[in-house]
Amino acid sequence: MSAILRLEGLSKRFGALAVSQDICLELAPGRLHALIGPNGAGKTSLINQISGALAPDAGRIFFEDEDVTRLGLAQRARRGLVRSFQVASLFDGFSALDNVALAAQARAGSSFRFFARAGKAADLNAKARVALDRVGLGERVGRRAGELSHGERRLLEIAVALACQPRLLLLDEPFAGLGVEESAEALALLQTLKTEVTMLLVEHDMEAVFALADDVSVLVGGRLIASGAPEAIRQSPAVREAYLGEEEAA
Amino acid sequence: MNWRAVVPGFGFAALALVPLAARWGPEAYALNLATRALIFALAAMSLQFMLGCGGLVSFGQAAYLGLGAYAAAILARYGGGDLLLEAGTAIPAAALFAVATSAISLRAKGVYYIMSTLAFGQMLYFFFVSLSALGGDDGVTLDARARLAGTDWLASDRAFYYAALAALALGYLLLDRIVGSRFGRVLGAIRQNPLRVRALGFEPFRYQLAACAISAALCAVAGVLLANLNSFVSPAFMTWQRSGDLIVMTVLGGVGSLGGAILGALAYLLASELVSTYTEHSGLWIGPALVLVALRGRGLAGLVWGGR
Numbered sequence: 001m002s003a004i005l006r007l008e009g010l011s012k013r014f015g016a017l018a019v020s021q022d023i024c025l026e027l028a029p030g031r032l033h034a035l036i037g038p039n040g041a042g043k044t045s046l047i048n049q050i051s052g053a054l055a056p057d058a059g060r061i062f063f064e065d066e067d068v069t070r071l072g073l074a075q076r077a078r079r080g081l082v083r084s085f086q087v088a089s090l091f092d093g094f095s096a097l098d099n100v101a102l103a104a105q106a107r108a109g110s111s112f113r114f115f116a117r118a119g120k121a122a123d124l125n126a127k128a129r130v131a132l133d134r135v136g137l138g139e140r141v142g143r144r145a146g147e148l149s150h151g152e153r154r155l156l157e158i159a160v161a162l163a164c165q166p167r168l169l170l171l172d173e174p175f176a177g178l179g180v181e182e183s184a185e186a187l188a189l190l191q192t193l194k195t196e197v198t199m200l201l202v203e204h205d206m207e208a209v210f211a212l213a214d215d216v217s218v219l220v221g222g223r224l225i226a227s228g229a230p231e232a233i234r235q236s237p238a239v240r241e242a243y244l245g246e247e248e249a250a
Numbered sequence: 251m252n253w254r255a256v257v258p259g260f261g262f263a264a265l266a267l268v269p270l271a272a273r274w275g276p277e278a279y280a281l282n283l284a285t286r287a288l289i290f291a292l293a294a295m296s297l298q299f300m301l302g303c304g305g306l307v308s309f310g311q312a313a314y315l316g317l318g319a320y321a322a323a324i325l326a327r328y329g330g331g332d333l334l335l336e337a338g339t340a341i342p343a344a345a346l347f348a349v350a351t352s353a354i355s356l357r358a359k360g361v362y363y364i365m366s367t368l369a370f371g372q373m374l375y376f377f378f379v380s381l382s383a384l385g386g387d388d389g390v391t392l393d394a395r396a397r398l399a400g401t402d403w404l405a406s407d408r409a410f411y412y413a414a415l416a417a418l419a420l421g422y423l424l425l426d427r428i429v430g431s432r433f434g435r436v437l438g439a440i441r442q443n444p445l446r447v448r449a450l451g452f453e454p455f456r457y458q459l460a461a462c463a464i465s466a467a468l469c470a471v472a473g474v475l476l477a478n479l480n481s482f483v484s485p486a487f488m489t490w491q492r493s494g495d496l497i498v499m500t501v502l503g504g505v506g507s508l509g510g511a512i513l514g515a516l517a518y519l520l521a522s523e524l525v526s527t528y529t530e531h532s533g534l535w536i537g538p539a540l541v542l543v544a545l546r547g548r549g550l551a552g553l554v555w556g557g558r
Contacts, residue, residue: 051449077451089446091439102439106450111432112460118432164450 002065004029004168004198005050005081010059012042012049019045020056021222027168027215032194034201034209034230037219038242043202044086046219047172050200051083052076064167077106080167084160086176086202088153092146096137096156099145100128103163131159135189151182158189168198175205187211210234218242257555258426258509262419269408281407282479283523288414289475291515292421294499296468298511299425301500303434304461305441309364310351310371311496314344314466316488318473320378323483326392333396333404333413333474340470347374348466349459356458371493378485389484396478404478414475418512421468425508428464437461502540504549513550 003026010023019042027033037043048054050061052073060069063081071079091099098119104127105111105118118124132138135155140148145156154174161169174190175183187208193199194212203209209216210230217227220242226233233239265288272280293315300306321340325331330339351370358366384390398404404413428434440447440454447454477483486492495518503514518536525532543549548556 053445053449072453073445073448074451074453077449083449085446085449089443089449091442091446093442094439098435102435103450105432105435106452111436111452111457113432114428114434115431117427117430118435119430121432160450 003027003062004064005200006062007050008060008062010046010049010056010061012045012054012056018222020049020059023059023219023222023224025217025224025227027198027200029198031214032190032199032201032212033215033217034203034213035217035219036203036206036209041219042222043219044172047083047170047200047202051081051170053083077164080165081170082161082164082166082168083170084157084172084174086172088150088157090145090153090156090160092144094145095141096132096143096145096148096159097125097128097141099156100131100159100163101125103160104128104131107163107165127163128159131163132156134162135159136185151178154178154182154186155189158186158193162193162197166197168200169193171199171201171203173202173204175203175208183208258422261509261512262415262422265415265418266412269411278407281411283519285407285411285414285479286476287516287519288411288418289472289479290496290499290519291512292414292418292475293469293472294496294503294511294515295418295421295425295508296465296472297496298500298503298506298508299429299468300461300465301497302504302506302508302511303429303441304437304458304465306356306458306461307364307497308367308462308465309490309493309497310367310369310374311465311469312488312490312492313371313374314348314469315473315476315492316374316378316483316485317344317347317466318470318475319477319483319487320384320473321470322396322474322477323384323390323392326394326396326477327390331392331394331396332400333398333478336396336474336478337471340474341467344466344470344473345463348462352459352462356455356462368490368493371488371490375485375488375490378488385484387485389482389486392477392481392483395481396474410479414479417471417475421471422508422512425464425468429508433457433460498540502543502549504551507549507551509555510549510551513554517550 005027007023007025010020012020035043049056052071060067063079068076101124104124108124132141135158137152137155137159140152175186178186190212213230216230216233218225218233218239225242226236226239268284269281297311300308318340321343322336325336325339355363355366379387395404404410436452436457440457444454499515499518500511502518503510521536522532525535
């Protein structure tokens with residue numbers, strides 16, 4: 001089957017710092033691909049380029065065989081290339097329900113509708129509730145996003161992404177800052193989600209990565225140094241030296 | 251009880267009683283002041299929609315007020331002095347000007363957006379200053395107050411007050427619906443987190459552009475009414491100081507609250523009038539009051555009914 005996402009020679013630098021160097025990568029549909037690498041390896045910069053928040057200096061990005069390199073963030077999101085944010089990026093003044101309903105609204109035709117009360121749109125609210133139940137926030141629908149705990153905000157972030165009906169979901173460190181219990185819940189959630197949606201997971205938590213990933217790529221200093229099955233990555237001497245070794249030594 | 255629904259109802263009912271109360275005082279003066287206050291309330295509310303709901307601090311709102319006023323003046327001169335016709339001309343003219351200028355301004359962010367709205371406002375101001383056909387700096391007088399659908403009903407000051415009140419109430423209902431609509435929800439989301447809105451698949455620019463057009467259209471109606479109240483229009487209608495006054499009114503009333511903008515405009519104009527009967531330096535007294543309200547956060551709306 002052809003790749004859902006294909007990166008061809010993606011390069012990006014900020015002044016002297018090369019955050020992406022000639023990155024080539026293919027993601028197969030229906031799989032969970034994890035992207036790991038030490039701090040400052042350029043993981044988030046890569047996610048930003050794939051999602052359209054950041055323009056690459058060189059190289060091309062294909063999403064479902066369409067060249068999306070020149071498309072903006074919003075255009076890619078409408079095609080189903082959806083991302084979550086490392087630091088939960090929500091509408092703090094809106095309730096949890098409205099946050100997700102707005103995402104559903106983005107997929108429900110034109111929003112140039114000026115009269116009917118959006119808060120009473122049963123179809124949007126129903127979709128939002130499904131997504132919120134899905135991530136376990138069913139009890140918190142009425143809470144303002146700004147009042148939710150850190151862990152709940154991370155889950156809400158995932159619910160928002162789900163309501164966007166992603167064809168490829170880019171998850172930027174969904175486990176960051178979660179407690180042990182919350183991590184376990186998030187892990188269980190992603191275990192079931194991965195059967196439904198293709199994902200690219202950027203993550204620091206190695207336990208989570210090796211529990212979830214079908215494929216793993218390793219980014220170090222802006223370069224992809226290895227890509228393959230989790231076991232092969234774990235065994236690879238180059239990866240151990242560049243990355244995993246540091247953790248073991250620590 | 252649902253305060254959200256009750257407060258505006260009481261508010262508008264109270265405003266409807268003003269002409270009756272004015273009979274016991276200096277009627278003509280009181281009615282003129284009250285009508286002026288209502289018209290500015292409409293203008294301030296139109297700015298609130300952009301500023302408070304859309305997060306767009308426009309420093310050129312008076313330009314739309316001026317456009318509306320000049321539309322009325324031009325039509326009155328050439329025998330088209332009917333309020334509906336004047337509004338029907340002013341609304342598309344202002345919306346068009348808003349779309350053309352905002353399409354450029356919206357590409358700038360933050361302070362640069364504010365400055366570019368100011369620049370476009372000043373351009374229009376100097377255009378009318380140099381337009382000698384309409385009196386240039388001296389302005390132009392309207393021979394008679396506009397008719398309403400062919401009747402001379404508006405000739406009475408009291409009827410004109412109610413026309414202004416009707417425009418304000420309709421504008422309020424309209425904007426309140428828009429703020430709560432799907433469009434309004436996207437607009438409010440853009441104010442909070444534009445990057446997130448784009449990540450959901452919305453293009454903020456389109457929504458903000460539409461918001462500018464809606465705001466301009468409503469403000470132009472205020473301009474039409476103001477021209478007919480004063481029977482006079484001049485470029486002074488659209489100075490940047492006037493744009494500043496409108497910002498003060500919305501902030502005083504409480505950012506984000508449509509009703510607050512009305513309250514802010516009424517309070518600001520009445521306070522200025524009252525203070526100016528005692529001292530020439532009304533700003534000296536209103537300034538500190540404004541600082542207090544700004545520091546308190548939610549403005550007069552927060553004090554009176556606790557929020558939006």
